Amino acid sequence: MARNIDKEVKDYRHDSSKRKNNPPAGMAGQGRTPETPKQEYAYNPHLSPILRSDPHGDVDKIHELLQKAQHQKLTPEETEKIAKTLKHHEPWLEWAGKQEAKSFTVDPVALHVHERVSAKAILKVAERENVQRNLFADPQQTYDKAVEFYKHDVDWTNRLILGDSLMVMSSLAQREDLAGKVQMIYIDPPYGIKFSSNFQPTVFQRDVKDRDQDLTREVEQIKAYRDTWTLGIHSYLAYLRDRLIVAKDLLTDSGSIFVQISDENVHRVRNLMDEVFGVENYVSLITYRTTTGMSQKSAPVRVNDYLIWYAKNKETIKFRRLFMESEIDTKNFNKLEEINGEHRTMTEFERLKPGNIDHNSRTFQTAPVHSKGEGDKTAREFEGKKWTIPAGSWRYSLDGFQRLGKVGRISQEKTVIRAIRYFDDFPLQEVTSNWTDTGPELSKSYVVQTNIRPIQRCLHMTTDPGDLVLDPTCGSGTTAYVAEKWGRRWITIDTSRVSIALARQRLLTASFEYYKFKDEANGVGGGFVNKNVPHITLGSIAQNTALDPIFEKHEPILTAKLEILNNALAGITDDIRTTLQAKLADKERREGKRSITDADRRRWQLPDTAWQEWEVPFDTDPDWTEVLKVALTDYRNAWRAKMDEVNQCIADASDGEELVDQPEVDRKRIRVSGPFTVEAVQPPEEYLDMESPIGGEPDDLDDTFDDTNTDRHEDVNAEAYLDKMIRLLREDGVKFPDDKKQKFATLEPLEADVLHAEGTWENGDSDRQVAVAFGPEHGPVTVMQVEDCLPIASRLGYDELVFAGFSFDGAAQTIIQNNPNPRVQIHMANINPDVVMDDLLKETSTTQLFTVFGLPRTQLDNTDNGEYIITMEGVDVYNPVDNTVSSAGADKVAAWFIDSDYDGRTFCITQAFFPDKNAWSKIARDLKGVIDTESFETFSGTVSLLFPAGKHRCVAVKVIDPRGNEVMRVYDLEE
Known part of the structure; x- marks a missing residue:
């Protein structure tokens, strides 16, 4: 196929922006993460938002009582009335538990970089070119600097983060100095109270019903649901308030925040945002169309949702006006000027269907040439006649009037003259707060996927190219996609691995138009060359010398x-x-x-x-x-x-109007997503406190409902969780591949910080000492936990070490797979998430709760020319619904990736494969003639493209299952 050498593939880089050097997942245990104390955020006790108010009108009596106080002593009842009225003189929103807590604390957790993703790097491989690490914006630091986490500034990359949004946002603010740096925040919180309505269990399943098999089994998602809806609307408001407070800390002084919400809770959220941001910083309530109609049994069809918009500081808000094409109002603009200058009235055919008007004709209306008030009334000459005005004075000066006549802007209509205003003088109208052109997304990849148009409008109104946009509710990555499309930096967060998998694919396979820069030297940060539409007025023509x-x-x-x-x-x-x-x-x-x-x-x-x-x-x-x-x-x-x-x-x-949403396009360039990282929080380690929590002096009764002592509560929760896990493991044992079942003869808790239990097997293996380490209750087993446990298990003489977790991050799997201490045999056992879902399931599994399954089935081959090729044959897929491990074919995975030069620090995707045949279709179409179609077809298959050995002579393969979980296999090319 002939190559289109005239078209260049580019991405946007934000060279003037920096970020901190977060720990690479593979090095997390080798360096020291700076201690950052938990951050305390205080609630505002004076603006408390059932909506409570002063139903008795006591506030109206304050003036009278104060007057009385000047002459005589007030009674205790009168004094109390003044105090209460001053405290509650405005309405406020109240909910269960609100008054008890005066503040909340957040652990600003470390964020570990697991993947570096560059669409351009993958396309280089498709073009059979070598991949340079700078395509990933990899800082390539020396070891001594690489382990000094959060100490150095490195080139900016956009960020896709797995974790609780509250902790992640606090980390961004406290560890990375991003407080006051975010220009726009877009939040799409859960609308409803049903667990199944808020989360998608697998990449492929968008039809979610209220059945046990349809519920997500991600423990982070389960925790998020409980945090949000344990007490119904009460905990929902508390959940949202906390995140709004931290979000406010991140916003710039000119920044804006949008909360997308339905009519079910819009009134409550509006009051909540009044509290957090202040009534004076309310900007607008935007109504936008979402569906063609949602039928309701006892109410009108609902077609809208809402965007609640607040500013960090309305006095300094960044705001860009948006415009849209106006439809010709043929009732007022009912005359036409032909190209030869002829004026005529529209025909009925043209008036009813303006599309029938010849494109060379100009639609116009006429306007008075006089105005109210005193001024020049002298008769004026036009087309050989003297003209006077019926009342008032001439709207334009004599010179201006003559200019209007000479440019054909004065028209004689029977006994009067009028000025001509063309429709195309300004054929646009300003976008209002009622958006009727934002219909539903026709093709969704996520159960609650948002249409891009509302987010685009928010972004254009409140940001410029290069500004930072944050979405703590990632979903399918719509905000990140929109920000990437329009040259904004972005950070997006979600607790769901399914969301992360969908967003990664969406961004990696996207293509965009390349917008021209105002200043090539400043790149994206200098802004785009935007279309400018003249805004012509009769007054400006009259004054145009x-x-x-x-x-x-x-x-x-x-x-x-x-x-x-x-x-x-x-x-x-x-x-x-x-x-x-x-x-x-x-x-x-x-x-x-x-x-x-x-x-x-x-x-x-x-x-x-x-x-x-x-x-x-x-x-x-x-x-x-x-x-x-x-x-x-x-x-x-x-x-x-x-x-x-x-x-x-x-x-x-x-003067003209700059259309910030219509930048000029460079047709000789096609753009792909810039480099971004996939990151995850470092979850807190669980440990057993062998001392009884009962003892010492009794707690202060005044703190019975005080939620600020979170450390004590977390310790008690961790102990209860580990105690439950040890009991279940003792009762059920571990299921290994080939249906081999091992039960424990003994299993007792340990007092050690990192190893949680020790025991021996039944079935003739009683002489083998087994240590057990449990992963976090709400997170994966991490590389730090593995590296902490391995030397201790070896030093204490254990023969086997079982890591039991709800999931394992890729770097942890690499360490376990390449077991650096072969004296200790290591097992990865997945815990059935049903053990923490008792209250959400109709039926709960009680057997086979701990299951070990193998690595992805891949084959590495060395070709005659010294290059390598990988075949992906399948993977053991764990189904937490029925607690089984099945050997699935390659077509059952959500994605698989190759890092052809794995450095042990971070997985850099050099080849990306999606069984979905349509995944690469758009970008393949856009790059037709630039990159061979066969390469994109390969990226939907099971056999990789050829690749040479890299500098590190190590290859890693990562497979993503339908639930977003990842398994890794590492090949050492020296062996």
Whole structure:
């Protein structure tokens, strides 16, 4: 296939922006993460938002009581009334548990970089070119700097983060100095209270029902649901309030926050945001269309949702006006100007369907040339007559009036003159707070996927290219996609691995138009070259002195052409005049007097001797002499040349409106997503406190409902969780591949910090000492936990070490797979998430709760030319619904990736494969002729492209299952 060498593949880089060097997942245990204390955020106790108020009107009595206090002592009841009224003089929103807590604390957890993703790097591989690490914006730091986490600034990359949004946002603010750096935050919180309505269990399943098998088994999602809805709307409000408070800390002084919400809770969330941001910083409530209609049994069809918009500081808010095309109002703009200058009224056909209007015609309306008030009332001359105004004064000065006349902006209508205003003087209308053109997303990849248009509008109104946008409710990555499309930096967060998998694929396989920069040296941060639409007003034309030289240039030309035309008129005989008059009479007889247009009269009612310039016909008649036809054509061409220059001058002199959502496109370039990282929080480690929590002095009774002592609660929760896990493991044992079941003869808790239990197997293996380490209750087993446990298990003489977790991050799997201490046999056992879902399931599994399954089945082959190729044969897929491990084929995975030069620090995707045949279809279409189609077809298959050995002589393969979980396999090319 011929290569299209004229089209270049580019991405946007934000060279002027930096970020901190977060720990690479593979090095998390080798460096030291700076201690960052838990951050305490205080609630505002004075603006407390059932909506409570002062139902007795006591506030109206304050003035009277204060007057009384100047002359005599108030009674205790009167004093108390003043105090209560001053405290609660405004309405406020109240909910269960709100008054008890005065603040909340958040652990600003470390964020570990697990993947570096670069669409451009993958396309380089598809083009059979070598991949440079700078394509991933990999800082490539020396070891001593790489382990100094959060100490160095590195090049910016966008960020896709797995974790609780509250902890992640606090980490961004406290560890990475991003407080006051985010320009826009977009939050799409859960709308409803049903668990199944908020989460998607697998990448492929979007039809979610209220069945056990449809519920997500991600422990992070389960925790998020409980945090949000344990007490129904009460915990929902507390959940949202906490995140709004931290979000406010991240916003710039000119920043904005949008919360997308349905009518079910819009009133509550509005009151909540009044508290957090202040009533004075409320900007707007935007109503936007979401569906063609959601039927309700006892209410009208619902078609809208809402965006609640607040500013960090409304006085300094960044706001860009948006415009959209106006539809022609043919009731008011009911006249047309043809290209030859003829004015006529629209036909019924044109009025009812404006699309039928010839594109060369200009629609216009007329407006008064006078205004109310005192001023110049002197009669003025126009087209050979003196004109006065009925009342008031002339709207324009005499010079301005004459300019309007010379550019054809004054029209005679029977007994008055009026000014002409064309529809295309400004064919746009400002976008209001009611958006009716934001219908549903037709093709969704996520159960609650948001249409891109509402987010686009929010982004354009409140940000500029290069600004930072944050979405703590990632979903399918719509906000990140929109931000990438329009050259904004982005960070997006979600607790769901399914969401992360969908967003990664969406961004990696996207292609965009390449927008031109205002300043190439400043890149994206300098802004785009945006379309500018003239905003023409009659007043600006009247004051435009730049028109005067144009008049001076063209008037002599038109005068000469008019003289030639009038000379040609002398050649018209009486017979011709009679014929022309007959045509006029015939039309009037057939169609009525009202059918006769100004153009008809000019064409058929020829003057005796000469035309004035305002009487010249617009077109010729076949019965005219050839000399007259040529003369009129020459005159009209000269008139058209003048008007084209006039109109250009008018447009150039207008202030104009910059359309920030319509940048100029460079058609010689195609753009893909810039580099981004996939990150995850470092979950807190669980440990057993062998000392009884009961003892010592009793707690202060006043703190019974105080939620601020979170450390104590977390310790108690961790102990209960580990105690439950040890009991279940002791009862059920571990299921290994090939249905081998191992039960424990003994299993007792340990006092160690990192190893949680020890025991021995039944079935003749009683001499083998087994240690057990449980992963976090709400997170994966991490590389730090593995690296902490391995040397201790070896030193204490254990023969086997079982890591039991709800999931395992890729770096942890690599360490376990490459077991650096072969003396200790290591097992990865997945815990059935049902053990923490008792209250959410109709039926709960009680057997086979701990299951070990193998690595992805991949084959690495060395070819004759020294290059390598990988075949992905399948993977053991764990189904937490029925607690089984099945050997699935390659077509059952959600995605698989290759890092052809794995450095042990971070997985850099050099080849990306999605069984979904349509995943790469759009970008393949856009890059047709630039990259071979066969390469994109390969990226939907099970056999990789050829690749050479890299600097580190190590290859990693990562497979993503339908639930977003990942398994990794690492090949050492030296072996």
